Amino acid sequence: MIKKIVMKNLTCATCTRKIEELLVKLPYIENATFNFTNQTMLIDVTDDYQENQHIVDIRAIVDRIETGVTTYIYERRHTTIKVGFFRANWIIFLGLAVFLSGESLVHYFNLVRINPLYWAGYFLIAHKIGFATLRGLRNLQFFNENVLMLVATMAAMSIGKPYEAIAVIIFYTLGEHLQHRAVEQSKKEISSLIDLKVEAVSVLDNDEWVIKDPMSIKKNDIILVKNGEKIPVDGIIVSGKTSLNTSALTGESKLQDVSEGQYILSGNLNVGNVIELRAAKEYQESTIAKIIDMIENATTKRSKTENFITKFAKYYTPVVTIAALLMVAIPTYFNPANYEDYIFRAATFLVISCPCALVLSIPLSYYAGIGSSARKGILFKGSNFLDMMHEVDVIGIDKTGTLTHGNFVVDGYTSPEALAVAASIEKYSNHPIAQSVVMAYDGPMEPLSDIQETPGLGIKGLSSEGIILAGSKKYLRREKIRVDDAKDTAGTNVFVAKNGKYLGQIVIKDQIKSSSIDVIKKLLRRYRIVMLTGDNKETASEVAYEVGGIDYRHGLLPDEKVTEFENIPSKGPKMYIGDGINDAPLLKIADVGVAMGHGSELAIDVADVIIMDDDLKTVDKAFTLANRTRAIVLQNIVLSLGVKFSFLILAGFGQATMLQAIFADVGITMIAVMNALRLIYGKRAKKL
Secondary structure, three states: OEEEEEEEOOOOHHHHHHHHHHHHOOOOEEEEEEEOOOOEEEEEEOOOOOHHHHHHHHHHHHHHHOOOOEEEEHHHHHHOOOOOHHHHOHHHHHHHHHHHHOHHHHHHHOOOOOOHHHHHHHHHHOHHHHHHHHHHHHOOOOOOHHHHHHHHHHHHHHOOOHHHHHHHHHHHHHHHHHHHHHHHHHHHHHHHHOOOOOOOEEEEEOOEEEEEOHHHOOOOOEEEEOOOOEOOOOEEEEEOOEEEEOHHHHOOOOEEEEOOOOEEOOOOEEOOOOEEEEEOOOHHHOHHHHHHHHHHOHHHOOOHHHHHHHHHHHHHHHHHHHHHHHHHHHHHHHOHHHHHHHHHHHHHHHHHOOOHHHHHHHHHHHHHHHHHHHHOOEEEOOHHHHHHHOOOOEEEEEOOOOOEOOOOEEEEEOOHHHHHHHHHHHOOOOOHHHHHHHHHOOOOOOOOEEEEEEOOOEEEEEEOOEEEEEEOHHHHHHOOOOOOOOOOOOOEEEEEEEOOEEEEEEEEEOOEOHHHHHHHHHHOOOOEEEEEOOOOHHHHHHHHHHOOOOEEEOOOOHHHHHHHHHOOOOOOOEEEEEOOOOOHHHHHHOOEEEEEOOOOHHHHHHOOEEEOOOOHHHHHHHHHHHHHHHHHHHHHHHHHHHHHHHHHHHHHOOOOOHHHHHHHHHHHHHHHHHHHOHHHHOHHHHHO
């Protein structure tokens, strides 16, 4: 069972890793993963976990590792008290006053290095960093940003540069505050793109409408949905008819007319009349709850780039610390007279070296990409899939419901008897092709028994006159029916037999989506596309040619589709695009499984990426967003490392000041965060 614990203001990668390791050692926690963007620790707990009791243990571990982190249960996030900047940092302002009063000692006694008021003010101003360093050392964490900052500023104090030391801490503290504010605001902006949550619902209780929390909705509850309200849970309309704005789920402002008896998904907006809805699920199991949870936790499935940055930060800090020590030791050995200058250079070097810009901005970039995609009806289950889309070189694609509308219509039949017999057996199947046969026949149907359906092949049943068969030519041959004279034609062919005798065939056609042709031709410029279908060669060939001349494999059963897909040669990750209903095995085995469909439950469960509006144009947008996200991530990496290494070189030669060092740390972090938000507010983002 997965539980969420908010750890607000936890931004230290090293501390996070240590907390995860200590949490897993608790007997009731099996796994722990921290989401930097949501500031949430996901813990996989056993049945022994008692939330209200064990949150105390979890909070104690966090407080032991890092200061300033507020730890609480996720469900209580709306009740937490926010503390203002001045109230939270009053000791720093007191320390600044004590430090400034030390000017009198400088004026009368010329005390600088051993000025007690300077040192008292310094310790008050640096108290948070000091306590954090002591906690880190107690937990054998010798290399983190707190240690770097404390060593650097104490070195500056000891060589008679108190103003530089105090300026570094004050600007660092202010920068950290602004940085947290920027990240928090970014998270709010991203969350606002996915405004799906329902705060309250009207539920029929003892013949009265009562306002309740959506979490309290039970299956079969009757819910009242007024104009302007979101559908709170998946359910069936029991009274009224209205129009739904599907833009929250699909990204397109399309109206869907619905009426009594129809099943509708949560998250859509009622823009018409009042309706009454019978809940088909509890809120936690509804489409809207699954989508919200999926988006909020998408960045827990980290991309290769994020994992690299985490490992990089682990080794980077010890390396720069050792480099700083060598910057003092080696030149001092040859020129002891200038040791103070070397210490100051090393202190500046340490301040610059903090890896915060990378640790914060990279996950935020992916989260912004995921949030921007969700606004356009594209749901990524993890930043790793957003990253892999950039590397895809082969796309496997389903035909029915993906390239075509899936609206089957009978185009012809060899005899009225064949249609009548086929309709009598196909009425027992839920397959769209079977339903099209039933829709095309309006006469009497035979009652049948002992129905047996073989997925991908056909269906048979027992009538008063013998066994009835309807399906592919392969299926009838397997049942010992001679169909040698029957010819496959373009379209889906249903062959019919009764009591061992072949009766004829029915031809069913499906219309290609107009958007499929344009999108496939565009994608063919970069990707190899292979259509996998159970249809005959004539139908597969016709569709493949019309959409741009793609490769195809025809006459495939579900398990054969899997084999064919696995055998397609590829130099990178392979993607499969299907309708999320009949393609579950392929969506699971593909490196990136993309489900087309209106948020069907199966699609949400098995796919890695869900296209909510059922349009291939949105798949093209998904590729564009994946590429733009990757570009922003690379920009932030180059910016962060480029600026840092440039200033590190300047510091090594004594050409960088402490204020420049703060800019290279906190300033670059804020710039990287703002760059990540271009995925939401940039001109190109708005055009998509």
